[in-house]
Amino acid sequence: xxxxxxxxxxxxxxxxxxxxxxxxxxxxxxxxxxxxxxxxxxxxxxxxxxxxxxxxxxxxxxxxxxxxxxxxxxxxxxxxxxxxxxxxxxxxxxxxxxxxxxxxxxxxxxxxxxxx
Amino acid sequence: xxxxxxxxxxxxxxxxxxxxxxxxxxxxxxxxxxxxxxxxxxxxxxxxxxxxxxxxxxxxxxxxxxxxxxxxxxxxxxxxxxxxxxxxxxxxxxxxxxxxxxxxxxxxxxxxxxxx
Numbered sequence: 001x002x003x004x005x006x007x008x009x010x011x012x013x014x015x016x017x018x019x020x021x022x023x024x025x026x027x028x029x030x031x032x033x034x035x036x037x038x039x040x041x042x043x044x045x046x047x048x049x050x051x052x053x054x055x056x057x058x059x060x061x062x063x064x065x066x067x068x069x070x071x072x073x074x075x076x077x078x079x080x081x082x083x084x085x086x087x088x089x090x091x092x093x094x095x096x097x098x099x100x101x102x103x104x105x106x107x108x109x110x111x112x113x114x115x116x
Numbered sequence: 117x118x119x120x121x122x123x124x125x126x127x128x129x130x131x132x133x134x135x136x137x138x139x140x141x142x143x144x145x146x147x148x149x150x151x152x153x154x155x156x157x158x159x160x161x162x163x164x165x166x167x168x169x170x171x172x173x174x175x176x177x178x179x180x181x182x183x184x185x186x187x188x189x190x191x192x193x194x195x196x197x198x199x200x201x202x203x204x205x206x207x208x209x210x211x212x213x214x215x216x217x218x219x220x221x222x223x224x225x226x227x228x229x230x231x232x
Contacts, residue, residue, distance in 0.1 A: 034220065043206055043223035051217065090158060101166035102147065102218045108158040
């Protein structure tokens, strides 16, 4: 089955330091991977996606993610953390049904806290 | 352009009561989804509709029914609510770009449901 894993429930980073939120995947075939962010009492917002091409994907709010096929990872990164980056982050993988319809399977989420 | 809207924002039900959660999108998207979010479990797909007139079960469909009323609207019904259905429910939509590629999913603000 197609799945993603987020091994850390909580990540704390000092403001101004680089941050990494980890995600590993298990898929058959080529993976389509996504990162979403959820601020308190809000819906999920799309950050970035990897479909094909360059392994370093740039997204919204200065975030980027590195696709690593050999390590089956898609870690989210940012060079310098802001307090406003504090939120819940979800990694997701695209799954196709037998009819070719798209579904997303989400990880369990990582709560990122940036400490002033 | 309101994006994805959901009503109500909050609801409290007693065990055995029924209710319908409403979702609408104004982005002319073909595919719509219902998820539930529970602590430590990420988002789990309940039902989805790849296009108007079609619906399919997701990961956790038991206790729910859906209706794709038209291209814009996708409702989720709880016929006999149970405490295990206490959750935050999110609706999402996306469009098919062609070549096996979908756009990212856009999420509504969520409905917080408590079943006593």
